[in-house]
Amino acid sequence: MTETAEATAETSSNDVPTFHHFIAGEWCDSTSGETFESRNPANGDVIGRFQRGTKADVAMAVSAAWAARPMWQRTPAPKRGEFLYRFGQLMADNKERLAEAMTREMGKVIAEARGDVQEGIDIAFLMAGEGRRMHGDTVPSELPDKWAMSIRQPIGFAGIITPWNFPMAIPCWKMMPALVTGNVVLFKPSSDTPHCATLLVELLAEAGIPPGVVNLVTGTGGEVGDAIVENPDIGVISFTGSSQTGRSIALRAGERLKRLSLELGGKNGVVVLADADLDLATDGILWSAFGTTGQRCTAASRVIVERPVVDQLLQRLESRAKGLRLGDGLDPATDVGPLVNAPAVDKVASYIDIGRSEG
């Protein structure tokens, strides 16, 4: 069994473990000598201390990944896929432990946390299969005695910058296709969910992914995220998060002609027509609006209703919304967990005021 972050986390006198970066297959400290805390939004408990990464840490992770890159690219794609199968199976074996850690760190109710882990498992297995597909085209040439085809090859090095709202699914959405196609990875998770990220990387290591192929550096967007975006060796950036940060990344990545995948804001709407099944619509709206406490990028925040059924729908929504139980997501009776942190609470409260003032 590979040495794990949990096993190597140093526990201080007050039982708060300290976690590490993962660079070149080793769990290591930041050059900053500083850490930050991740807290449980339901009760404020400190989950752990995490390395406050620096530009120098990113540079070390980049050299480690760059050194591993030729070996990983030459590993046949079906073999790369086998590492992903093993990782997906390890996630499945550890599903409950991962889900509980997620609820503790970012608050979503335990049933949804299990779903988040399951999404990670699903994409790991899907992308593992891509190792044996990864189709290109073989087409006829317009000239005799000439062969024509096209193939995919890895860009080389992926910088993965992820949010806290799907702290296991989204990193897997990004890392699994990056890895199976032969890219090395530098992963910077949200500072609200570094523990979830550490647990994932621990399982990637346990799955046998060679040292240097996946590297984890925790810390702020301003320090670690910017260093990733601006590093010339990192050819592709995948970012999910706010529109504001996405625009800033796009400007800098554009200047360097990097490949960039952005998943930013939403303002998702549900249309309810007069001929709709209103009970079904109520179920769908409540799940979409209040699941994960409204903190999904696909969360519904607008309901567009044909006038004849406005009152009936509102009545149903109000009575059902009042029945939702708020609380700690680890309690299976809880319908809606806490918002992720204090700034999120302030932001939501301010929009309730805006909504009232706009009528």
Add this chain to the structure above:
Amino acid sequence: MDRIGQEEIFGPVLSIIPVADYNEAMMALNQTRYGLSSSIFTSDVNTAFRAMRDFETGIVYVNAGTTGAEVHLPFGGWKETGNGHREAGNIALDTYTEWKSIYVDFSGRLQRAQIDNQA
């Protein structure tokens, strides 16, 4: 449109927008700078297909809410939700790969594309 109907809140807050008919609903739905997910509840199959055609989002649900993506279909949004790339599905490979077109000429002579094969 006002701020509550336009800006992402990222919390459990819903605004209700009454409309006269499908066309007005579709226009209201599309009247945002984002385009990730949308849904329509209706019992009329023709209207459902109109929505599938008209809604300017990367994901459309019929008779289900706006959440519930599965990993083997493309996930991502139109307009300012993103920059055109998709996650999940086999299209996710596009983000992380370059294409290489390869020509192998086994005729043993110079063959000029667009020239030697023309009448």
